[in-house]
Amino acid sequence: MDREDAKEDIKQESDELKLAEPEHANTPSGPVIVSVCTTCKTVDGGTVVGPDMFAAVKAAIGDFDRNVLVRPVQCLSVCKRPATVAVTSADGYTFIFGDLHTESGAAALVSFVKSYQKSGYGLVPWRERAEVLRKGMVARIPPTRWSPDDGQAPK
Numbered sequence: 001m002d003r004e005d006a007k008e009d010i011k012q013e014s015d016e017l018k019l020a021e022p023e024h025a026n027t028p029s030g031p032v033i034v035s036v037c038t039t040c041k042t043v044d045g046g047t048v049v050g051p052d053m054f055a056a057v058k059a060a061i062g063d064f065d066r067n068v069l070v071r072p073v074q075c076l077s078v079c080k081r082p083a084t085v086a087v088t089s090a091d092g093y094t095f096i097f098g099d100l101h102t103e104s105g106a107a108a109l110v111s112f113v114k115s116y117q118k119s120g121y122g123l124v125p126w127r128e129r130a131e132v133l134r135k136g137m138v139a140r141i142p143p144t145r146w147s148p149d150d151g152q153a154p155k
Helices: 003-020 050-061 102-118 131-135
Strands: 032-037 068-073 085-088 094-097 137-141
Touching: 032 050, 032 102, 050 068, 050 102, 085 102, 094 102, 102 131, 131 137
Parallel strands: 032 068
Antiparallel strands: 032 085, 085 094, 094 137
């Protein structure tokens, strides 16, 4: 075997190792938890929209993944932006979205949860978020177990 063949073999082995690695390091472990505010009312305070949002999200996510838990919660304190949903995991970012409507919000959340599971620390890139979630962003809270000295998002 000559030197060029050896270099080619090393390159091929390196490429194969790269393929075996996960797409992103530090993907969230454990379940992704989708918390839907069930006490959300319309801005005028007239109609309770939270239970309908919970039902829509629960139906949309369904059983596509046992590592996703959709749960009802009483008040996420974003009352001026109903309906409100939080997506989190034990070691991932927490995202809080408001101004969601049952059909468009539920469909957007399905896509978001899938991206969340594949992203480092659950940090879903802006371009992968549906427009309704981009506009409805209330907060992005860093994981509690991660606290870099410089405050920058992990790479």
